[in-house]
Amino acid sequence: MDTSIWQPILYLIGIMAFAGLNAAYLGWCERKGAGHVQRRIGPKEVGPYGLLQPLADGIKLMTKQLLVPQGVDGILFRVAPILAMIPAITSMVAIPFSPNIQARSIDLSVLLIFALASIGMMAVLIGGWASNNKYAMISATRAVSQNIAYEIPMLIMVITVVMMTGSMNLEDIAAKQQGGFWNWNIFPVAGESVAQALIMPVAFLIFFICSIAETNRAPFDMAEAESELIAGHMTEYGSMGFGLFMMGEYLNIVVGACLTTILFLGGWDCPLGLLPGVWWFLLKIYILIFTFIWIRWTYPRTQIYKLLNLSWKVLIPFSLGILLLTAIFIKVEGFLI
Amino acid sequence: MESVICLPAANPSLFSAEGFVGLIFLLTIGIIIFGAAVATTSRRLVRCVAGLAICFTGVAGIYYFLMSPFVAMMQMLIYVGAVSILIAFAVMMADPEDHHGTARAPVLASPLGAAVGAMLFAALTGMGLNTEWQVFDRRGGGTIKDVGVAFLTDYSMVFELVSIVLLVAIIGALVLARRGRS
Numbered sequence: 001m002d003t004s005i006w007q008p009i010l011y012l013i014g015i016m017a018f019a020g021l022n023a024a025y026l027g028w029c030e031r032k033g034a035g036h037v038q039r040r041i042g043p044k045e046v047g048p049y050g051l052l053q054p055l056a057d058g059i060k061l062m063t064k065q066l067l068v069p070q071g072v073d074g075i076l077f078r079v080a081p082i083l084a085m086i087p088a089i090t091s092m093v094a095i096p097f098s099p100n101i102q103a104r105s106i107d108l109s110v111l112l113i114f115a116l117a118s119i120g121m122m123a124v125l126i127g128g129w130a131s132n133n134k135y136a137m138i139s140a141t142r143a144v145s146q147n148i149a150y151e152i153p154m155l156i157m158v159i160t161v162v163m164m165t166g167s168m169n170l171e172d173i174a175a176k177q178q179g180g181f182w183n184w185n186i187f188p189v190a191g192e193s194v195a196q197a198l199i200m201p202v203a204f205l206i207f208f209i210c211s212i213a214e215t216n217r218a219p220f221d222m223a224e225a226e227s228e229l230i231a232g233h234m235t236e237y238g239s240m241g242f243g244l245f246m247m248g249e250y251l252n253i254v255v256g257a258c259l260t261t262i263l264f265l266g267g268w269d270c271p272l273g274l275l276p277g278v279w280w281f282l283l284k285i286y287i288l289i290f291t292f293i294w295i296r297w298t299y300p301r302t303q304i305y306k307l308l309n310l311s312w313k314v315l316i317p318f319s320l321g322i323l324l325l326t327a328i329f330i331k332v333e334g335f336l337i
Numbered sequence: 338m339e340s341v342i343c344l345p346a347a348n349p350s351l352f353s354a355e356g357f358v359g360l361i362f363l364l365t366i367g368i369i370i371f372g373a374a375v376a377t378t379s380r381r382l383v384r385c386v387a388g389l390a391i392c393f394t395g396v397a398g399i400y401y402f403l404m405s406p407f408v409a410m411m412q413m414l415i416y417v418g419a420v421s422i423l424i425a426f427a428v429m430m431a432d433p434e435d436h437h438g439t440a441r442a443p444v445l446a447s448p449l450g451a452a453v454g455a456m457l458f459a460a461l462t463g464m465g466l467n468t469e470w471q472v473f474d475r476r477g478g479g480t481i482k483d484v485g486v487a488f489l490t491d492y493s494m495v496f497e498l499v500s501i502v503l504l505v506a507i508i509g510a511l512v513l514a515r516r517g518r519s
Contacts, residue, residue, distance in 0.1 A: 075384070108410055115413035118414055118419070122418075126387060141426070
């Protein structure tokens, strides 16, 4: 790779632009999606198809005064929204968009992304506490207990994929699935063990459910549950503080979709093995993001104890079972089929 | 991760590779000291926890600097992501924010505290400077594979013991949480 000074600067600008555009326009996509699910049109006034709406919202949020209510913890209150943004943008460093578009190839990129995600949890907790508001507080505790509960099955699924690939580098994981959908980790029929192919769809499902829960999206958005908690940890935030939390949420969705694509859907690979490239990667992540939006507006919110029960009583036992089976299939050659 | 070999040159310029690495090292140390200062001097317990998290982040930087990226990331994942949050939880559950700093400390407390602190500092510094530190050979590349192989060969006994301790802790937590339920 070329190691001139321009390369990191170019990636920095590119990642910032990608992050900013996604954070702005996923809001628009969500409103349009919600509108069409509810038989409305969604935003349509500002620009053609309401396409300038994010711009108008951005100007509005940035020109509003940043209110810091009385009785809040000033420093922590201001730090929390920034902390919510940092990990989401930083983890894009490790994501390979195509074989030649990756800011930095890191051996432990999977681990790096999860290590950074743990900072995001801190942001919700600090924001909720610093607001000095009971709703925000309840929301913060809920968000954290939910994130801890769903991180376990998610990490176990990641370990399963890592065991199959033998590498923690996202680039290697994606590179190993090239050459058509029969090589993808979601249904690896071309792999060594056919039995493995039968359990991987379940693994994908568990991972996908966990990524919805980890990004605090409906039906698992117990953290903001507006019917019970107003807006949860964001209740006291106005203007760009709120804007940063929302941008952080959308960027987390993008990172979650990228991870799902790389771990299970072959990364930049075309389903039929033709013309692999960054467009396939983008197509896959936007299909996943559309699914996120679709699920959010189609299913009602669950309750917090049902949510935790789902993780501890269903997802964790199943994921441990999948991990064990994968280990057996890898170690015992010719097991079953 | 390509590791930066940082043999200290006699007088590295700030803009050379060594100088830049040194700058990052100092930055990491600065983060640790800042975090520790916030953790110890802040009057609000949750701010102390935030300081602790900053301190842990700095320590992760030191691990990274010592060419153990795996340990650095586990430090972030476990200490920032789990331990700090657990402490923050405990503090939020336990601490009514209103009554702190109302009771005056006894008169002798601060001079005595300062004296003890100075003695401790002198003792630790003296020990650090006068001990002949044994330099261990570097083993493996610090990659996850090396760590895994070391765990399952040379240190398998320790590894097993740690897992037994964790099992006991899990069972203990379950027993405590289960008490009072039918």
